[in-house]
Amino acid sequence: MQYAIRNQPSAKSMSKSDPNAPKRLAIIASKGTLDWAYPPLILASAGAAMGWDVAIFHTFYGLPLLLKDLEAEVSPLGNPAMPMKMPFGPDGFQKINWPIPTAMMATPGFNALATTLMKQTFKNKGVASIPEMRAMCVEAGVNMIACQMTMEVFGFKKEDFIPECTVGGAGMFLDYAADAEVQLFI
Amino acid sequence: MTTLQADKELDCSGMLCPVPVIKTSKAIKEIQVGQVLKMISTDPGAPPDMVAWARQTGNELLDSHQEDKKYIFYFKRLK
Numbered sequence: 001m002q003y004a005i006r007n008q009p010s011a012k013s014m015s016k017s018d019p020n021a022p023k024r025l026a027i028i029a030s031k032g033t034l035d036w037a038y039p040p041l042i043l044a045s046a047g048a049a050m051g052w053d054v055a056i057f058h059t060f061y062g063l064p065l066l067l068k069d070l071e072a073e074v075s076p077l078g079n080p081a082m083p084m085k086m087p088f089g090p091d092g093f094q095k096i097n098w099p100i101p102t103a104m105m106a107t108p109g110f111n112a113l114a115t116t117l118m119k120q121t122f123k124n125k126g127v128a129s130i131p132e133m134r135a136m137c138v139e140a141g142v143n144m145i146a147c148q149m150t151m152e153v154f155g156f157k158k159e160d161f162i163p164e165c166t167v168g169g170a171g172m173f174l175d176y177a178a179d180a181e182v183q184l185f186i
Numbered sequence: 187m188t189t190l191q192a193d194k195e196l197d198c199s200g201m202l203c204p205v206p207v208i209k210t211s212k213a214i215k216e217i218q219v220g221q222v223l224k225m226i227s228t229d230p231g232a233p234p235d236m237v238a239w240a241r242q243t244g245n246e247l248l249d250s251h252q253e254d255k256k257y258i259f260y261f262k263r264l265k
Binding site for chain 1: 212
């Protein structure tokens with residue numbers, strides 16, 4: 001069966017601005033868990049793919065996303081809306097949203113288990129991994145900025161990070177963001 | 187059936203947002219201005235995303251349609 005996608009209401013562009021004007025996207029990445037690492041990297045890579053000038057300012061817990069050895073984890077503890085589903089087994093089994101007691105989420109090894117399951121679910125569904133997403137951002141020319149102040153606070157050195165990153169502060173980011181049509185704090 | 191001829195074909199089957207957008211932006215740079223890129227996706231989010239991508243990058247979406255679970259797009263490189 002065939003039908004034209006452009007006739008779907010969802011297929012209309014939602015933008016009213018001039019598409020020929022160069023655009024800029026300024027993102028602050030302030031969280032470093034596996035789940036929260038995705039939004040800035042997805043939006044940054046998509047923006048760069050649309051020909052936009054993009055920068056991510058990595059601050060506080062978003063800073064470790066720049067580490068050469070990137071290992072983002074996720075915790076269901078304090079994430080009450082996170083679906084607890086298994087990425088394997090029969091279809092009906094995979095759809096079960098397991099009622100995990102909060103006390104069990106605090107047991108040793110539970111974060112590692114949840115991280116493994118989430119990574120597997122994303123892989124099964126065809127979502128790129130966090131290291132892959134970051135590599136796509138770097139390749140597309142996204143300006144990856146490390147927050148100097150957070151580096152001092154947490155004891156990170158420039159050599160700990162990927163060589164493509166630049167180091168700056170609030171003034172540098174605001175100077176960039178002042179000319180950005182889209183600014184996001186994540 | 188469409189009779190459009192593509193100069194290059196890109197299969198993004200099984201990939202989810204934002205990978206089809208990224209791969210399309212790379213592939214369009216590998217053809218000449220005026221040539222046509224065919225992109226195949228199984229991502230249900232691709233139709234609105236690809237319309238937006240074409241608008242933002244100034245390339246023309248010549249045709250798009252659905253064949254079973256595949257979404258087919260034809261882009262003409264304009265710049």
